[in-house]
Amino acid sequence: MVRRRRKWRKLFACGHRGFGRYCHRCDAFSTGKRDRTTEIQPVVVDVRRVKKPKRDHSWYQRFDRDPIELRHLPKSIVIKTRRILDLLDLGVAPGELKGRRFNFDRTLLRIPVSYRYRLLCRWQADRIVPLPVLSHEAYNAISHNRKQAKKR
Structure with a gap:
């Protein structure tokens, strides 16, 4: 049986480990793919003040027109x-x-x-x-x- 080679992770200069030629984490930050300063902050909404939409009764009215019982x-x-x-x-x-x-x-x-x-x-x-x-x-x-x- 042929033994497989064990693939070793490399330690990059930034301190991260990986299999590639360069550190993909640091590259993502340097190219601006994941810039935390430009990320959109979530909007906090008070759930109690948001009005609930009115219930759509057309779905329930359609049951009356059906030829058989589907409820x-x-x-x-x-x-x-x-x-x-x-x-x-x-x-x-x-x-x-x-x-x-x-x-x-x-x-x-x-x-x-x-x-x-x-x-x-x-x-x-x-x-x-x-x-x-x-x-x-x-x-x-x-x-x-x-x-x-x-x-x-």
């Missing part, structure tokens, strides 16, 4: 689900959204929202009706046909 979901999942629902309303095929039918009920669709959440839909003659968004635990119970999916 119990995390924000990122709500945004993705709304995007999928908008695309379904525009007439995008479920296959383009990676939606698939169940084997035991061909009118029931599953569309992945994320790794942990699935959107269930019912395929009717003229449109696709969204059913609730399920976590992977609840989805597994339906996918193995242990629980009956809600019929509308």
Whole structure:
């Protein structure tokens, strides 16, 4: 087995140690990259006097217009689900959204929202009706046909 050479740190004239040809710390100060006299001092603000912005109620009002209940979901999942629902309303095929039918009920669709959440839909003659968004635990119970999916 070949032995590796041990690389020794050099002691520079300034007193710092390193592997390079020159001291990078002292070089940074000499070239002005880190000049402490020109650094911006932080502004101290009294937190008690700063007014809090008013709460944006448009996020909460949008839940009333959603076709299914989304309040119990995390924000990122709500945004993705709304995007999928908008695309379904525009007439995008479920296959383009990676939606698939169940084997035991061909009118029931599953569309992945994320790794942990699935959107269930019912395929009717003229449109696709969204059913609730399920976590992977609840989805597994339906996918193995242990629980009956809600019929509308």
